[in-house]
Amino acid sequence: MTELLNTVFEPELLEEIEKKASFSSIKAGTKLISIGQTVRQVPIVLSGSVKVSRIDDDGKELLLYYLNPMESCAMSFTCCMQQFPSEIEAVAEEDSEVLFLPISIMDEWLVKYPTWKSFVMRTIHARFHELLKTVDQIAFQQLDERLAHYLKEKAKVGGSPVLNLSHEQIATDLATSRVVISRLLKKLENQKKLLLYRNQVRIMGEL
DNA sequence: ACATTAAGTGATT
C-alpha cells in the first residue's frame, strides 16, 4: 500500500503522513463530500476510484472527473485552505482506500517538503487541464465526443471494456437526456465500435 | 400473466 506513496514522497514526509493521516476503506457508493459541506480533510486515493461531480440547483448532475490511485482533489486544496464550502460532490465509484490528511498541515508541508508541493501543483494542474477539456467540450456542444471520452474513462477506471451502465445513468453523468444517449450509442453500435445490451455496454473498437 | 423498467424511434421544437 505504501509503495505507491514511496515513489512520490520523500522519507521524512512519509513519516509525517504516517503520523497525521487517517486511512479508511470506503465502500462503493459512499459519499465522501457533498455540496455546501466544509472540507476539513484532503483525500488521497490509494486504490479504487472516486467520482467527482457538480450538481446544479435543480439537482441535475454533471460528472467532472475521476480520482484514480495516487490522485487527489484539486478542489479540496483550494477549498479547505480557505475553509470554503465544497462546490462539488464526491462519491466512491467502487470500493476504495483513501488517505485523509488534516488541513492543518497544508501550509506547513508546502514550504517544508518539495515533493508535497510538487504533488499539489501536479494535481491542480492535472485537474485544471481536465476541467478545461470538459468546459470546451460543453461549449462546442460536441456531446458525441463527450460520450466517447466518458466511455473510455469508464473502461479505464473499471479496467474492463464491459461497462455495466444503463443509458439513463450515462445521461445523468453527462447531464443530458436518456433519449439522446440512446441515439448516440446506437450510432456507435452501427459503426461496430460497441455492442449494446440491457444495462450493459461492451466496447469493441477504438472510439 | 402482468407490472415495471430499459431501450428504440419518429416527429417536433
Place this chain on the structure above:
DNA sequence: AATCACTTAATGT
C-alpha cells in the same frame, strides 16, 4: 440537442 409520445424488449413478481 432536447422533449414528447409511443413502441418494443427484458426482467421481476
